[in-house]
Amino acid sequence: MAEKLTIRDIARLAGVSKATVSRVLNQKPDVDPATRERILRVMEEQGFVPNIAASGLAGGRSRLLGALIPSLTWPLIPELMRGVGEVVGATPYELILYSINDVNHEKDRSDIISRIVRTRLVSGLLAVFPGPSAKYLAALHSRSFPVLLIDDQGIPPENTPWISVDNRVGAYEATRHLIRLGHRRIAHIQGPLKYQVSHDRYRGYCDALEEAGIPLDPELVLEGDFMPQTGRACANAFFDLPPERRPTAIFAGSDYMAYGAIAAAEQRGLRVPDDVAVVGFDDNPSSAHMEPPLTTVRQPFYEMGRRAAEMLLAFVEAPRMMHHPSQNGQFAGVVTPSPAVFEPPVRVKMPTSLIIRASCGASRQLHPSSEQGGGDRSR
DSSP, X not given: OGGGOOHHHHHHHHTSOHHHHHHHHTTOSOSOHHHHHHHHXXXXXXXXXXXXXXXXXXXXXXXXXXXXXXXXXXXXHHHHHHHHHHHHHTSXXXXXXXXXXXXXXXXXXXXXXXXXXXXXOOSEXXXXXXXXXXXXXXXXXXXXXXXXXXXOSSOOOTTOOEEEEOHHHHHHHHHHHHHHTTOOOEEEEEOOTTSXXXXXXXXXXXXXXXXXXXXXXXXXXXXXOSSHHHHHHHHHHHHTSOGGGSOSEEEESSHHHHHHHHHHHHHTTOOTTTTOEEEEEEOOTTGGGSSSOOEEEEOOHHHHHHHHHHHHHHHHHHHHHHXXXXXXXXXXXXXXXOTTTTSSOOEEEEOOEEEOOGGGOOOTTTOGGGGSSOOOOOO
């Protein structure tokens, strides 16, 4: 019986109009506190679950938000979406996930975006690592349909809200840490050069070398694809160099490539970190449980998710707030929107953290200069 209840039924049981119940559901401030309390009590007693999509559309705006995400198997997705979900869960909005199939990636992405645009079921869209679709999604961004990108794969389109991390600084700190341990021949396994993130991390690596007066050696830089197999292949290429030209440390542009580098070292009978230090980038959940545990650059996926959800809610609520100012209708923990929320475009680079573990603690006997350069800071 509870599942069949409508707003009209709740209004009758509470002795109020249907419009008053609707205002309570939409968190409008112009409802007497005692009346609001009575309506909420009736809803709780009856186990009433409102049709959020229908009630939102009746008021001119859906109470649904969309999140376009890559495959759920990506290690960053759970933490990122946990942050999104915590923020959205404290509001009257609900979240719809659109997941893209890795097998037929481009066609699947195109079909999903077309469906989102055609149905207009959601009030705004959070696009996580949209890749080539970023430009198309940017063109959809407007006051009536805000789109926010979490992306580091390319240069963000103009006039589109965008969140990423400061990859260049993160890579610089990882490389500087290895230099402070005494390493001078530090190899770098890049991610795919078609992605901006790979260039940013390479520039951070170069920044640290230049600062320390270490010449860049092109034979110590190879391109991978973020996955373990290329990390293994690149590391083997480094180990094939003559002994005097081999690296004593490897900075991999992803944790997965670092896993491959560690596997290659073990296959060669090299000890990590005694013979070669290894540092990654991402801080995947499994990195702390590697043998040895992996030193890496942590991306704040949870915090990124929270920040992205706050920003998207601010964009969605901006037109409503401009026309319906309230004293107590703000969502707890959500960025306060303003009439100028779309001007200028919001660009956020979130800080990374260097997480120091055992994989970079190379033997001081091999690197007598490791006493120089001051101490390291683990954040």
